[in-house]
Amino acid sequence: MNIVLCDDDNNALKILDHKIRNFLDRNKISYKIMHFISGEKLLHSNISLVDIIFLDVRLAEKNGIQIAAALRKRNSHFVLIFVSSFLEYAPNGYSVNATRYVLKEQLDLCFEEAMNSALRELGYFRTLLTFEFVDGAASIYTDNIVYIESDLHKVHFHFSGNHEMRHLYGTLNSIQRQLPSNEFIRIHQSFIVNFRYFIDAKNYCAKLIDNITLPISQRRAVDVKKQLYLFRGRI
Amino acid sequence: MSIIMSLVIVLIEALCGVIFFAVFMPRKNVIRNRTVEFLAEAAVLTALIFLFFNCIKSQVTQKILIGISCVLVAHLFHDAKLYVKVGVSVLYHMKIFIVDYFAIYVICICFTQSAEEIMENPSLLFFPALLSKFILFINVFGLEKIMSGKRSYFGFVSIHFWIIFAVQSFTSVLALISIIKLSFYTVDIPLIAGITTLGVLFLNMAVAWSLRSIAHLEKGTRENALIRQEVEMELDNIKILTQTFNTQRQFMHEYNNQINTLYHLMDSGKYTQALDFIKPLSEQICCALYRIKTDHDIIDAVLNQKDIQAKENGIDINVRSGDLSMITIPDNLLVTIIGNVLDNAIEACMNIETGKVISVKLVNEDGILIFSVINPVNAPVPIVDNFINTTKEDKTVHGIGLKNVALALSQCNGDYELYCDNHFFQFTAFIRLLDYWASY
Numbered sequence: 001m002n003i004v005l006c007d008d009d010n011n012a013l014k015i016l017d018h019k020i021r022n023f024l025d026r027n028k029i030s031y032k033i034m035h036f037i038s039g040e041k042l043l044h045s046n047i048s049l050v051d052i053i054f055l056d057v058r059l060a061e062k063n064g065i066q067i068a069a070a071l072r073k074r075n076s077h078f079v080l081i082f083v084s085s086f087l088e089y090a091p092n093g094y095s096v097n098a099t100r101y102v103l104k105e106q107l108d109l110c111f112e113e114a115m116n117s118a119l120r121e122l123g124y125f126r127t128l129l130t131f132e133f134v135d136g137a138a139s140i141y142t143d144n145i146v147y148i149e150s151d152l153h154k155v156h157f158h159f160s161g162n163h164e165m166r167h168l169y170g171t172l173n174s175i176q177r178q179l180p181s182n183e184f185i186r187i188h189q190s191f192i193v194n195f196r197y198f199i200d201a202k203n204y205c206a207k208l209i210d211n212i213t214l215p216i217s218q219r220r221a222v223d224v225k226k227q228l229y230l231f232r233g234r235i
Numbered sequence: 236m237s238i239i240m241s242l243v244i245v246l247i248e249a250l251c252g253v254i255f256f257a258v259f260m261p262r263k264n265v266i267r268n269r270t271v272e273f274l275a276e277a278a279v280l281t282a283l284i285f286l287f288f289n290c291i292k293s294q295v296t297q298k299i300l301i302g303i304s305c306v307l308v309a310h311l312f313h314d315a316k317l318y319v320k321v322g323v324s325v326l327y328h329m330k331i332f333i334v335d336y337f338a339i340y341v342i343c344i345c346f347t348q349s350a351e352e353i354m355e356n357p358s359l360l361f362f363p364a365l366l367s368k369f370i371l372f373i374n375v376f377g378l379e380k381i382m383s384g385k386r387s388y389f390g391f392v393s394i395h396f397w398i399i400f401a402v403q404s405f406t407s408v409l410a411l412i413s414i415i416k417l418s419f420y421t422v423d424i425p426l427i428a429g430i431t432t433l434g435v436l437f438l439n440m441a442v443a444w445s446l447r448s449i450a451h452l453e454k455g456t457r458e459n460a461l462i463r464q465e466v467e468m469e470l471d472n473i474k475i476l477t478q479t480f481n482t483q484r485q486f487m488h489e490y491n492n493q494i495n496t497l498y499h500l501m502d503s504g505k506y507t508q509a510l511d512f513i514k515p516l517s518e519q520i521c522c523a524l525y526r527i528k529t530d531h532d533i534i535d536a537v538l539n540q541k542d543i544q545a546k547e548n549g550i551d552i553n554v555r556s557g558d559l560s561m562i563t564i565p566d567n568l569l570v571t572i573i574g575n576v577l578d579n580a581i582e583a584c585m586n587i588e589t590g591k592v593i594s595v596k597l598v599n600e601d602g603i604l605i606f607s608v609i610n611p612v613n614a615p616v617p618i619v620d621n622f623i624n625t626t627k628e629d630k631t632v633h634g635i636g637l638k639n640v641a642l643a644l645s646q647c648n649g650d651y652e653l654y655c656d657n658h659f660f661q662f663t664a665f666i667r668l669l670d671y672w673a674s675y
Contacts, residue, residue: 090528094557109551109592199601200665209601229652233607233663235555235594 001029001122002049006036006067007056007083012104013037016054016083019107023115029124039067047071050078052118057084057093065089068096079118083107113235127180131157133166142183146208148175148192160197160209187224188217195231240361242285243433247368249280250440251375252305252327258375258382259323260313276312280304302328331371338367345412362415362432369411369436373404376443400446407435461639468574475540527552529597530560533569538595541577550584550591552577557598564604564647564666571643572606573597575636576662580610583660587613602669604649608662616655623653640664 003020007013013035024031036042039059047053053071057064068080082093082101093101099121100114119125127142144163149156150172157166176184176192186192187206191214200207201224206214216224253276266272283304291297305324313320342363343349380397411432418428493512500509527538542552562569577593584591596607616623622637644650649666 090556092558100555106551106553109553113553113594200603200667226652226654229663229665230654230661232600232605232665233596233609233652233661235553235596235607235609 001031001051003031003033004036004042004047004050004053005033006039006042006053006059006064008037008059009056010037012056012083015107019111020054020115023112027119029119039064043067043070047075047078050075051122052079052081054081054083057082057089058086063089065092065096068093068098072096079121081114081118127183129178131168131175133157133168135166138166142179143194143196145184145194146197146212147194147214148172148184150190158212185224185227187220188215191215195228198228198231201225201228238289240429241288242281244361244364244368245285245288246277246281247365247372247436248331249277249284251368251371252280252308253277254375254379255327255330256305256309256313256323258379259326260309260315260319263312263314265312272312276308279311280308283308298328330374331367334371334374335364335367338363338370341366341412342415345416361429362411362418365432365436366408366411366415369408369439372436372439372443396446396449400442403442404439407439410435464636464639468570471544472540475543478543527554527556529556530558531562533566534559534562534573534597537570537573537577538597541574541581545577545581545584545593548581548585548591550581550593552593552595554595554597556596559597559599559604562599562604562668564668568643568647572640572649572664575640576606576608576664579636579662580608580660583610583612583616587611599668602667604666604668606664606666610660611658612655612660615657616660618653618655621651621653 001024005013005016005020007016017033017035020031020033034045036045039055039062042053042055053068055064055068059067064082064084068082071078072080076097080096080098082089082098083104084093084101085104090101099117100110102110102114123141123143128139129142130137130139140157140159144159144161146158146160149158153169153171154167155170155172155175157168159165172186172190172192176186179192183196184192184194185198187201191206193206193208193214197209198206199209201216201221204216204218204221206216206224208214253273256276262269262272264272266275284301287297287300287304291300302324305327306320309315309320309324310317315323414428414432414435497509497512500506500512527535527542529535529538538552538554542554545552577595580593584593590611592611594607594609596605598605621641641651644664644666647666648668649664651662651664654661654663
């Protein structure tokens with residue numbers, strides 16, 4: 001894992017570096033950390049392989065938000081965490097798709113959660129499952145599945161992005177047993193939905209991304225709503 | 236005697252009619268005093284029904300004229316379209332018809348009398364008619380409660396009182412049937428039986444009116460509790476404001492000293508030292524003024540106020556938020572929702588020893604404002620019907636915090652869910668900023 005730290009305060013860099021090393025060592029993740037004391041230098045460096053950037057906001061030349069916006073144009077895949085003493089930039093910080101905006105005074109409190117969130121975004125906690133589809137066996141990451149639909153003996157897998165729908169012969173119950181229960185929920189006898197793409201539940205309807213609407217069965221409605229709120233309410 | 240009997244029957248029928256009309260049609264408020272208006276409406280209806288009941292011999296003409304009287308009274312005292320007035324009048328007469336036949340059927344079954352025998356004897360008819368009107372009254376009163384639901388003041392009467400009312404209505408019906416049975420033995424109506432029957436009937440009416448009064452009182456108590464809670468919140472705000480002013484005063488004093496130091500450093504040409512002196516100062520200023528910022532003035536004010544309150548009790552609030560400047564939810568609702576939920580979380584944290592951290596999420600995701608608060612707990616909190624019971628002594632004020640949140644959320648297209656395990660309590664509210672469900 002490649003991590004970049006950018007702060008014009010050497011002392012802050014040292015503290016953050018120590019925390020990151022401590023965390024990654026504990027989680028047995030190999031890493032490489034690069035330090036930058038200037039935003040300009042970071043802008044001129046190669047960030048194509050960078051996974052996480054910890055960026056201070058108030059830097060000498062440009063502010064961190066401007067630097068982050070310029071970096072985002074070159075690479076949209078890195079996880080961005082702002083670490084700052086100044087809170088007034090927080091709302092703008094999230095506008096450049098920052099994962100977290102951590103105050104230096106709250107670093108002890110928020111660091112672990114921010115790192116876990118970053119690892120999750122980088123796919124460290126993904127589940128890979130193998131299914132026997134009609135067109136051949138395939139291993140798929142569960143976080144790519146938007147929802148699964150059963151139609152008599154056929155089970156259709158709907159994926160995110162431009163991936164085509166695939167299907168296999170089986171039952172929704174057997175598929176549900178294989179899926180991680182904290183990631184998926186059965187909303188209907190014929191539908192299993194990934195929480196990640198589940199936006200809202202109301203009037204026995206589930207609203208998913210891309211304006212997909214699915215029915216929620218009456219007997220599951222209360223539990224589905226509760227689980228959805230629990231999932232989306234997590235920090 | 237028979238005229239008095241029929242007047243009593245008609246009066247009860249008219250009273251039930253007035254209550255029935257009010258369930259379906261709002262009042263015009265032609266008279267300022269509502270009780271006087273109610274009595275006036277009942278008097279007009281009684282007079283018209285009594286007149287047609289006694290003067291018109293043809294059953295069909297009599298029924299039609301009484302129906303027209305109901306529509307006329309509805310037109311005079313209620314605000315609704317004509318077809319609603321006609322519909323409600325017809326519905327009421329159907330109800331009377333069904334209840335009358337039910338009462339006669341009960342009497343026939345209980346005392347092995349034929350319906351013809353009862354109908355032919357005006358003296359015997361009085362008791363089934365009274366029983367019928369009594370059942371009608373209970374029926375209409377129950378209907379009023381069901382139709383008004385929790386929205387009206389009836390929602391404030393506890394189930395305990397409704398059970399008492401139901402039990403005493405049932406025992407009254409039994410008492411009436413017993414009196415009727417006694418009268419059938421004598422094939423005459425003793426005066427004492429008539430008086431007792433009327434007494435039981437008016438007793439029931441009195442209980443019904445008492446329930447209404449209890450409902451009004453309960454409503455008043457709830458409203459008072461709401462005001463008291465608002466006052467408590469205001470007091471908290473004033474305390475926090477006073478504290479902030481004191482802190483500002485201390486800062487002003489500090490800054491005066493620091494400006495003096497700066498002046499002396501610059502005056503003596505020690506510019507590098509002056510620069511080193513300024514930098515930490517500016518950071519201190521920013522951190523001192525506020526710690527939470529969402530670019531929404533009201534949300535920032537509430538969150539920062541609660542943050543100060545939490546800090547005083549050794550509790551940290553970790554907020555994850557974005558730019559909320561575009562949120563247009565009314566300020567009073569935001570204050571109620573965020574303030575009450577954070578108050579509960581702070582209070583829960585005060586009861587634990589370590590790990591006093593409240594996590595708050597306040598983000599706009601896919602057109603939904605998600606407000607979530609997670610706080611540690613010592614033991615699982617029992618959640619019943621998406622509510623938690625207060626553990627405080629003054630239940631009138633403190634039990635309604637979450638109820639107020641629920642009410643405020645319902646007013647801004649939102650709802651919430653609670654979850655609790657052995658370690659954490661989670662409150663999550665969804666406030667739908669885009670009404671994408673309107674088409675469903």
